Amino acid sequence: MKNNIEIGLLGLGTVGNGIIHILNHHKKELIAKTGATDVSVRKVLVRDLEKQRGENVNKEMVTTKAEDVLDDPNIDLVIEVMGGIDEAKQYIEKALRNKKHIVSANKDLIALHGDELLSLAEENNAEFLYEASVAGGIPILRSLTEGLASDRITKMIGIVNGTTNYMLTKMTKEELGYDEALQQAKDQGFAESDPTADLEGLDAARKMVILARLGFSASVRLDDVYLKGMNAVTAEDIDFGQQLGYTLKLIGIAHRNEEGIEVSVEPVFIPEDHPLASVHDEYNAVYVYGEAVGETMFYGPGAGSLPTATAVVSDVMSVIRQIRLGAATQVNVADKSETVLKKEEDIRAKYFIRLHVRDVAGAFKSLTSVFTSNKVSFEKLIQLPMESEELAEVVMVTHETSRTNFEQIINDIENLDVVETVKSRYRVEGGEADVPEQRDLALV
Template sequence: MGNKISVGLLGFGVVGSGVMQIIENNQAELIHQLGTEVHVKSILVRNPAKSRNVDLDRTRITTDPEIILNDPEIDVIIEVMGGIDEAREHILKAFSAKKHVVTANKDLVALHGPELQEAANQNKCDFFYEASVAGGIPILRGITGGLSADRIQQVMGIVNGTTNYILTKMANEGMPYEDALQEAQELGFAEADPTSDVEGLDAARKMAILGRLAFSTDIELEEVEVSGIKNLALEDLQYGDQLGYTMKLIGFAKCHDKEVEVSVEPTLLSKEHPLADVKNEYNAVYVYGEAVGETMFYGPGAGSLPTATAVMSDVVEVIRNVRLGVNGNIVTEPRFKKELKTPDHRFGQYYLRLHVKDEAGVFSTISSLFHELDISFKRILQNPIKKHEVAEIVLVTHQTSLGNFNKALNQLESLHDVLDVKSYYKVEGDVEHVAGTTETL
């Protein structure tokens, strides 16, 4: 490595332009950190004629990826083009050419991360992807570096800013889901097609990556259980608020006795939980380690410069490794063969809202059903809807297995007096309430 290290950019959208901005504006800091200049030599774009908010030397722009991948002067490839198949092909070619790769591509890493890491190691190259999860929050390096000597037992977080913005508006302003989504789209927090965000798919990809790194095991994307926010009702957010909870789309990754579970689901968080105050488009990841206890990482989960900052942290790490001669030495073998937790081994509290006949003895029947499954109630709210001769019952259980809770749901469906199971959600971080365990509205 001489007085300059050359970088090739694959893609020049929101993140790519942010990377260019940081490199050009922070060159003095980079030279001080690394002892060398960082220079973007070539940039792959789809449309060279497109107007951009960054002034570019047109001689650096190309539509041919081979020019970048085969350039012997380019040491590091930064992939910010998105997509899966084409990006994977380019990265594998980069490794074959002995080039290090930094990517922000969560979809690619979630689906092909282990394969790409193995290819990087075989070619003595670095493969880093800090920006693929939670934008500017240094969560991956926190897990693989700062917490690497600990046994991480749980990672849970708000890892999708779009859904967090929508839920904040619904909870704080009583805004219907459709209106909150539209506002998020107008402000640029949600895509024109928000499916990946609101159905939990984006968060699932990130949780697969987090679980894989936290537990050093081979978690696959299809093993992440996913539920989104499209069908949330304002009533559940309002009842949750009354009971001391706030609704968030939470990603969970847990490991106990080599059994793992990874999921993404709307969750009623106790207002005392550290994640409860994370609002609008912000992300936060809560990590519990056996030795360190509770830690939390918080910050902007997307955006040009926050994500570009994470990309550049990886670039700096690559260059430092070059200077030390330690590139391509990441451990890729899983620490243990995982087993997925069965529902009987997954424990938690649950919120349940029912519509039942407003008649004497109905609640006694429901209570007996839950008692037979060894499920007790922590909170009970009952609200008669007199004009329909219907009562609305809200229950919050004590700790129980998911297996037993699912059995209770199935049996409730068959009860003549239960008109409708309106909703049910996981409850996390609950505490005992001074007011007692039962209330009637």
């Protein structure tokens, strides 16, 4: 039983510094809770030896040679917070082959190569934990694999990208436009200088892949995710949704039923009294449905140096407990049965559609005939006059239909002479929205 735990750290950015802060600041409690006599960072891989470091990092600790960390026999556990894919993967593989336990915050890597790395960890009797890779400070992976372990999870709905949630909150509450909201997110440090992966939903998709794998014990690949970014969202769409009782969020959905699994990331309207609708600003939340437990939700900061570092160090503590128990072997016995993805025609949802329709006799009849011939009715509809007297704004929410049928409907609508343009279309989730009576709507 090893009592003095020594850590190797790959990367010393904001999260790396947060980890060193927590390890030092909470050392007494950390030792008390794990029973270790000491927990310390032995070596840190950095890019620049000369850079000025904080008081807890001395010259002897830093190195630019990965092998100083990966081959040091005194190091029990390697924390990877360097990011990127190829180099990080190579280092983690080497550390695992050297029988070192791994804690990683690298969602890109785990979404792409998680299965492979976990197998390698198992072969080497090493732990591999990655709580920080999804929803920063929220202990959601642990809740899925342990707290709700006895249940059968059927659905997860996640707000797992802080940048887009911050922007959508500003667009909803302060009626900012897309560009203004993005600029504010950058100014506040909630968007990176290149926010493409956030705006296009790729960042959220990586996290949903990790959630779906763990929650469903299934093999889900990034390519399996249906992906639609928030680039086309407008303030008008949000406003029309609100008039119908909905809030727009960039939502990841992972769902399974007897037909298979679906994973998607797209802007989705949810009823404004749904718990996810009150997740504001840069906060994240994951709503989990289990057959037995029903509805639960886990809410907290999705990013940031200290929240992410908390998740990493909590993983470190789990590993230390395992080391101290002399049980440094995962009971990694996930269901290896084949993963079946739902067919497009089995992916069912309600949809919000916004159209500009020519204000001519028979226009409405042509429109409704498209729905009738595709066997879908709509549960809500607003028609509003527009400044141009020749056009009318039509907003509708359909009853549930399949994705293939919905695409057919959109195609048919676009071919109607009376339809000038399909302005926007969104999936609708989370049950029925109540349209407050006092709202001044031209409901048909």
